[in-house]
Amino acid sequence: MQPKENVFYRNLRKNYPVVDKAKGIYVWDNKGKKYIDGSGGAVVVSIGHSVPEIREAMIKQAEKASFIHSSHFTSDAVLECAELLCNLTPEKNLNKVYFLSGGSEAVESAIKLVRQYWREAGQPDKYKIISRWSSFHGNTTGALALGGHTSRRKHYLAIMQYTPHIEPPYCFRCAFNETPDNCSLQCADNLERAILHEGPDSVAAFIAEPVIGATAGAIIPIDGYWQRIRQICDKYDIKLIADEVMTGIGRCGKNFCMDHWNTVPDIIVLAKGLSSGYTPLGAVIAKEEIHQTIKRGSGLFVHGHTFGQNPLSAAVGAAVLKYINKKNLIERSRKMGTIFNKKLKDELSDIDIVGDVRGLGLFSGIEFVCDKNSNECFENDLKINSQVAKQAFSRGLISYPGGGGVDGMSGDHILLAPPLIITEKQIDELVSILKRSILAVQGSID
Numbered sequence: 001m002q003p004k005e006n007v008f009y010r011n012l013r014k015n016y017p018v019v020d021k022a023k024g025i026y027v028w029d030n031k032g033k034k035y036i037d038g039s040g041g042a043v044v045v046s047i048g049h050s051v052p053e054i055r056e057a058m059i060k061q062a063e064k065a066s067f068i069h070s071s072h073f074t075s076d077a078v079l080e081c082a083e084l085l086c087n088l089t090p091e092k093n094l095n096k097v098y099f100l101s102g103g104s105e106a107v108e109s110a111i112k113l114v115r116q117y118w119r120e121a122g123q124p125d126k127y128k129i130i131s132r133w134s135s136f137h138g139n140t141t142g143a144l145a146l147g148g149h150t151s152r153r154k155h156y157l158a159i160m161q162y163t164p165h166i167e168p169p170y171c172f173r174c175a176f177n178e179t180p181d182n183c184s185l186q187c188a189d190n191l192e193r194a195i196l197h198e199g200p201d202s203v204a205a206f207i208a209e210p211v212i213g214a215t216a217g218a219i220i221p222i223d224g225y226w227q228r229i230r231q232i233c234d235k236y237d238i239k240l241i242a243d244e245v246m247t248g249i250g251r252c253g254k255n256f257c258m259d260h261w262n263t264v265p266d267i268i269v270l271a272k273g274l275s276s277g278y279t280p281l282g283a284v285i286a287k288e289e290i291h292q293t294i295k296r297g298s299g300l301f302v303h304g305h306t307f308g309q310n311p312l313s314a315a316v317g318a319a320v321l322k323y324i325n326k327k328n329l330i331e332r333s334r335k336m337g338t339i340f341n342k343k344l345k346d347e348l349s350d351i352d353i354v355g356d357v358r359g360l361g362l363f364s365g366i367e368f369v370c371d372k373n374s375n376e377c378f379e380n381d382l383k384i385n386s387q388v389a390k391q392a393f394s395r396g397l398i399s400y401p402g403g404g405g406v407d408g409m410s411g412d413h414i415l416l417a418p419p420l421i422i423t424e425k426q427i428d429e430l431v432s433i434l435k436r437s438i439l440a441v442q443g444s445i446d
């Protein structure tokens with residue numbers, strides 16, 4: 001039987017190579033072709049593939065108990081992973097962890113948590129979650145409604161809740177026609193306007209990615225943005241949810257990406273790099289006050305998933321966090337990120353179809369334009385992002401293409417997020433393949 005026959009793939013027309021093995025920053029298919037995992041899959045692989053310590057932790061936990069239901073037991077693995085996570089948070093009171101099996105589940109859990117919190121805090125009318133255009137929070141319908149990716153949302157609008165959206169802090173294409181030099185943070189003040197329009201008493205939370213990933217290719221807000229957002233949330237008594245599914249646990253060179261701006265959210269959402277992909281794992285870290293309010297109130301978070309608090313995944317999470325700590329990988333992400341982003345800029349910025357090269361830590365985006373003077377983007381039909389990714393893949397480089405940053409539909413970028421263990425020599429190899437791939441695409445459209 002052909003391996004493809006019984007599997008419902010995401011892209012029904014694509015022929016996927018079959019993976020054979022993966023080690024460090026490399027992946028091999030079953031024909032022996034070697035790839036650099038330049039995006040850690042979908043910004044997942046933080047510590048590198050096939051680390052023996054993680055395999056050992058998995059075996060050890062599997063020999064004890066792979067599954068228990070969270071309504072019956074807790075486990076040492078869950079307790080340990082939660083403690084290790086809370087050691088990383090910027091404030092002691094960000095200290096209650098709810099485990100799930102992925103990013104979308106974690107986002108759904110965070111918004112339900114905040115909704116239940118306000119009901120139990122005596123403000124039952126606070127239910128709206130404000131979010132941003134050109135952002136992504138997952139593909140379940142609640143999370144998709146929060147995202148601002150029009151082409152992903154449009155099929156499902158009829159079955160999604162209305163949620164208010166504001167403009168993103170997209171300096172390369174500022175919605176307010178400002179430049180970083182004369183920026184008055186209108187994109188942040190936009191939140192205040194939205195709150196006033198909606199009615200502050202009806203707004204429960206604001207959710208956003210500290211650096212926007214999948215939809216727009218590593219959009220880094222200007223300094224002061226997050227501080228202003230925090231002030232606005234405080235002014236109107238609105239919870240701030242940082243969706244750190246892509247950016248958290250060292251990806252951007254700090255424990256959490258929000259640490260770059262000394263901004264403390266009320267809730268942090270995590271997944272991807274938390275388990276480095278060894279098993280599915282997501283988490284919501286909530287402030288003590290949120291936990292206490294529900295504990296004093298009904299005493300029950302009316303929510304749950306069968307694979308929440310899974311001991312095997314928690315053991316992996318704990319082992320990954322210990323490995324990151326032992327190998328100093330967050331510091332390394334900061335250091336190698338500086339080298340990586342400089343190299344990307346030096347090598348790629350002059351290419352005609354490259355409009356912007358940006359990055360923080362080992363989280364980088366390259367945005368493509370058809371006109372460097374006006375920054376006009378390519379027509380969607382050309383699928384420049386996929387073309388670049390395809391060229392790179394054929395040369396042995398895995399990248400993560402995306403689009404829709406400009407208006408939810410158009411705009412092309414690729415994301416790069418190599419494992420945090422990448423060396424300088426491997427960075428040279430990666431950027432060299434990428435450059436050749438972009439030039440090949442440029443050559444094909446000239």
Ligand SMILES: Cc1ncc(COP(=O)(O)O)c(C=O)c1O
Nearest residue numbers: 102103104136137138243245246
């Ligand atoms: C910021 C962000 N939040 C949530 C998600 C959803 O995570 P998952 O695909 O694990 O459901 C993603 C996935 O890319 C993401 O980038």
